Amino acid sequence: MKIEIxxxxxxGAKVAFQLIQKxxxxxxxxxxxxxxxxxxxxxxxxxxxxxxxSDKIAINLDEYIGLDSDHPQSYKTFMxxxxxxxxxxxxxxxxxxxxPEETEVxxxxxxxxxHPIDVQILGIGTNAHIGFNEPGTSFDTKTQKVExxxxxxxxxxxxxxxxxxVPKSAYxxxxxxxxxxxxxxxxxxxxxKAEAIAKTVNGxxxxxxxxxxxxxxxxxxxxxxxxxxxQL
Numbered sequence: 001m002k003i004e005i006x007x008x009x010x011x012g013a014k015v016a017f018q019l020i021q022k023x024x025x026x027x028x029x030x031x032x033x034x035x036x037x038x039x040x041x042x043x044x045x046x047x048x049x050x051x052x053x054s055d056k057i058a059i060n061l062d063e064y065i066g067l068d069s070d071h072p073q074s075y076k077t078f079m080x081x082x083x084x085x086x087x088x089x090x091x092x093x094x095x096x097x098x099x100p101e102e103t104e105v106x107x108x109x110x111x112x113x114x115h116p117i118d119v120q121i122l123g124i125g126t127n128a129h130i131g132f133n134e135p136g137t138s139f140d141t142k143t144q145k146v147e148x149x150x151x152x153x154x155x156x157x158x159x160x161x162x163x164x165x166v167p168k169s170a171y172x173x174x175x176x177x178x179x180x181x182x183x184x185x186x187x188x189x190x191x192x193k194a195e196a197i198a199k200t201v202n203g204x205x206x207x208x209x210x211x212x213x214x215x216x217x218x219x220x221x222x223x224x225x226x227x228x229x230x231q232l
Contacts, residue, residue: 001201001215003232004223009189012223013041016121016185019221021051023119023183030057032120032178033083035075038187039121043082053089057115061122061131061178063095064167065145073159091115095171101145104171108143112177120181124188127151128196128211132172135208141174175213183219186211191227198231 006012016039020031031053033039060075069076076094084092093111096104122130129135132146147169148156157163178184188197200211201222214220224232 001217001220001222003201003229004221005229006223006225008225009041012187012189012225013045015223016042016187017045017049019183019185020046020119021049024051024056028118028183029055030059030115030118031089032117032173032181033058033060033079034121034123035060035062035078035082036123038123038189040082042121042187046083047086051087053087056089057091058084058089058093059111059115059117059173060092060094062170062172063097065097065169065171066167067097069094069096069098095143097167097171101171105143105145108171108173109177112143112173112180117181118183120178120184122178122184122186122211124186124193124196124200124211125152126155126192126196128199128209130175130178130186130211130214132170133175133178133210135210137175137207137210139175139179139207139213142177144172144174146170146172175210179213179217183221184214184217185221185223186214187223188228189225191230193224193228194231197222197224197228201232 004015063075067074134149153166157166160166199209205212
């Protein structure tokens with residue numbers, strides 16, 4: 001596990017971009033992507049670069065259940081605006097939030113089996129969730145339907161008109177799915193992520209701290225600003 005401490009989001013984006021560019025130059029073809037505010041500066045960096053994803057595959061971590069792909073707050077819409085419109089991939093895969101659980105879980109697991117991820121981008125929740133895998137999630141999980149905690153709903157409500165509009169469940173890659181990636185880049189900014197980062201890096205590996213499993217991965221880079229690193 002390598003820790004990169006940066007001054008701000010813009011510097012963090014440049015560090016993450018360099019890692020992605022290096023992986024691409026070394027033959028990486030499948031990229032696991034994250035949503036939320038954390039990777040936005042990275043996606044801005046990618047949009048303004050000359051990197052070519054037209055022969056690459058993108059597989060997203062998660063999607064809200066109950067939101068159509070065209071919904072303004074769906075993660076598909078987010079990815080279109082943040083990256084795909086400017087940097088098209090050969091294939092993009094995002095869970096279908098309107099599909100029945102059994103068929104969608106199987107479909108997404110099949111995609112992951114067919115396209116092993118070379119580089120996985122992650123954010124982290126204040127409770128150390130990765131993807132939408134909340135505390136207590138088994139480390140053995142693959143794609144699954146998850147019920148979101150009140151903490152996660154509270155964190156996400158800023159993107160909706162009111163809290164009642166925030167979906168209460170999502171489809172998410174499981175922790176085992178995430179750990180199967182060859183390289184993982186976790187990005188975190190801000191004081192509110194400091195405790196989660198400290199537990200991830202220095203705490204015991206247990207399912208109450210989902211991101212702590214990253215200690216067991218052979219190639220993880222954690223990019224944090226000084227605030228997020230303040231408890232290390």
